[in-house]
Amino acid sequence: MKTFSLNKGLAALWYPFIFGFYLFCTPALARNTLLFSLSQQQTQVSGIVTDGTIPISGVSISVKNQNNTVVTDFDGKFTIIVSSHDILIFTYIGFKTIEIPVAERLVINVQMKQDATSLQEVKVNAGYYSVKESERTGSIARITSKDIETQPVTNVLATMQGRMAGVNIIQTTGVPGGGFDIKIRGQNSIRSEGNAPLYLIDGVPYASETIGYNQTSTVYPSTTSPLNSINPDTIESIEILKDADATAIYGSRGANGVVLITTKKGKAGKTTFTVSGSTGTGTVTKFMKLMNTEQYLAMRKQAFENDGIPYNSWDYDINGTWDQSRYTNWQKKLIGGTARITDLQTAISGGSEKTQFLISGNYHTQSSVFPGDFIYKKGDSQFNLSHRSEDNKFRVTLSAGYNSQNNDQPAFDFTYDARSLAPNAPALYDANGNLNWENGTWDNPLRNLNAKFEAKTNDLIANSVLSYELCQGLIIKSSFGYTNLSTVETRTAPSSVYNPDYNISSANSSLYVNNTDRSSWIIEPQISWTKELGLGKIDLLAGTTFQNQTTTRLFQSGTGYSSNNLIYNLASAKYINVLQNDQTIYKYQAFFGRINYNLDKRYIINLTARRDGSSRFGPGNQFATFGAVGLAWLFSNESFLKNTSWLSFGKLRSSYGTTGNDQIGDYQFLNTYSTTGVNYDGTVGLEPTRLYNADFGWETNKKLEAALELGFFHDKIFTTVSWYQNRSSNQLVGVPLPGTTGFTVLQSNLNAVVQNRGLELTLRTNNLTHENFSWTTSVNLTFAKNKLLSFPGLESSSYSQKYRLNEPLNIELVYQYKGVNAQTGVFEFEDINKDGKITFPEDRQKTVDLNPEYYGGLQNQLRFKRWNFDFLLQFVKQKNRISPMGFAGQMSNQPVYKTDRWQETGDLSAYQLYTTGNNGDAVTADYLYDRSDASITDASFIRLKNISLSYQLPLRLNTVQSKIILQGQNLLTFTKFKDGDPEFTSSGFLPPLKVITAGVQLTF
Structure with missing residues (x-):
């Protein structure tokens, strides 16, 4: 070995002489060879990519015909190792691709130009697979973090209001931590609780059933929503799957649509640290216009005059007991406060081309508009790690999010008191700063500050995805998910909420407690294969799902305490009542598949199917099969249109299929029992509460859609028109039973059919694109119609006075208002059955549709140099x-x-005569008035839902970027509705808030 090494080393001494001889003898060949060798030398090229004004992060820079790719960091900077003869390719979604030769340069700065056409190449999340926007056959609405970040909201559903066609979202309360109602293409189920969509966070199902209990919740009129645990700031995109083609692969859980939430991931490049903070205020959007003291007292005096009676001793507002010159705007006093909002976020992300990471945290606080020191706190953290092997065959993604909420609110909503209290009612506090009871003449509304609602919720969502490419196009993958949610709610009602003159002791104090825990795991192995076949391409997908969810609930109450100081100690209560104590297990198993064939990027067929099994149904009915077919024709790729200058994109698509619904709770088909509460000889008895029904099966929703998508002038104008029809049958409702059975209803399937039909229109225009200025507009508009097509035995069912055939589900059966009788001064109504009196239900038969006739949104995004404006x-x-x-x-x-x-x-006149209550005819007429068509009014509105203004500070520090942000939510409302907020019309509960925040964001 030593001899060999030595000889090799000696031989190396001859190399310079051989090389010189070679140059001397063959100079032309040598020079060419030398130049080629020098051209292959690797050099480092760096630069900055901008849009003409600001840097662009995430731009992909690759070497043409080589597997060498990097991306720009947050500052738009990049560094890549290349040869002088190489060509760099710059690509970024929404911008034109650029090719630039290196040509021995060491610094290459690039300015990219926007290209609306490339937006068709955006990959859209369809759940188990992703698809190009141009090639999808289903109906999928999408918003991204750019839309979400402009909104100062804490609930994920609030981010979508007004931004998606076919998605109607209503905020149910303005109390912090309250919920939202969402309907995707209308109400499919007769049961109001059976219309929630399926939520998936990074592929993990997230149960949306309320975790609150109506006896402990104060976020009226809804109970606590688990969706508050999802931090909007961690979301990268939200996709809404609507039609059969998009939802059938989710089978029994896709009837009401699917909400796919994708969290943010780390990006390759320089490690960046981002910190942002904001502060703001929240106030009630609109007050009712109520009478002032002069108008109120005039009303009261005339009421006594009309009734012909004197003032009573308890009529303190008018008999001289209370100051009749006093005026208090109780709406401002009780719900007119200012909620203080603070938000702090941090994030660190980065990584190499093979491994990326992101760690983020958020802390949010919001006080109340009610009097007193109440606050809602929410903190969460997010972790994500992505890695792929050197040969790009193995990939793994790990993500986890933890959220903790602490909500402290009054146990009573002050909105009703704010609207009903006499304007000359006494002051809230006496001269010593104590609650003023005005000698026992009134119940001070602030007494309810002594009753509190408290909720502590902790939520964990974890997910991992592993995949391996066995060979070209053949990939095996498995996802693993876990969720765990626990909440503790308490609501107190101490004796101190009563007027001291009542002499109510702590023996009447009470406590309600809700302990709810819910955990779930899911495993989904999958295999997919993609293959080019001549002019076509085939995608195959097959997989299976195993899921288990366990929910434990314990609802208790305690009454009778020796002291209010012991009210949170349930063991100190004299009487303890277990209102509910159960554990339910939901098991779910499925097989799913997809076949997609794309012929020459013109003709596409997409077949999806799922075989579902659910523990919520009886033996023999636990499994069902769902499926759909989607078709698309990209006619703009036809030869006769391909070179058309004005039409850049054209697609016809259609789909038909079935999905299901199993949102009926657990064990509904079984015989169930509950305690009677009667103790006999030391034993508490049981009583049956539900009858066994082995035929209990799935609700089925058949969906049909046809749509046209058009892009003009390189997609500067892009529009979509979609028509859909959904028919939901096999409704899970209560079938009435004779009273002799001991039960009023049997939970069963009914051959009732609910139809939702509508038209969805979207329009996106790229109005102006300039180096220093750009302006885009997006419009969505939905016309929807809901109808009950059939309901056998409706007339004899418990729903006979709630629904009508060929009418929407969301109707009101009302009396027909005729006006005020000019002789008697009392409201009059139509006597339909002509029996000489107004009776229920005979005369309460007119239907009024309370569904929106149409709804939508108009969004504009403008950029001027470093300014960005969005509304x-x-x-x-x-x-x-x-x-x-x-x-x-x-x-x-x-x-x-x-x-x-x-x-x-x-x-x-518009309204009847005033009465103190002694005029029985007037009191009855007022009761009928509130249940007549006169109480239904135009509640249409146009609302400046969201506004965002930001400015990128021109710092000279290359390593720091700073942005100032001003945001607003529910700022202005234009409406004819006279009774406060037109979106939220429940008189006794707090409406949504108008929120304005200002903040700063720093990136290092």
């Missing part, structure tokens, strides 16, 4: 009920429009 207008055409305030003339304030009342014979 969204939400609009709804609808009818809704006015807030019932009781008969005018009692000791309760009224809307100011009720001053237009009847006073004497012959008057033509």
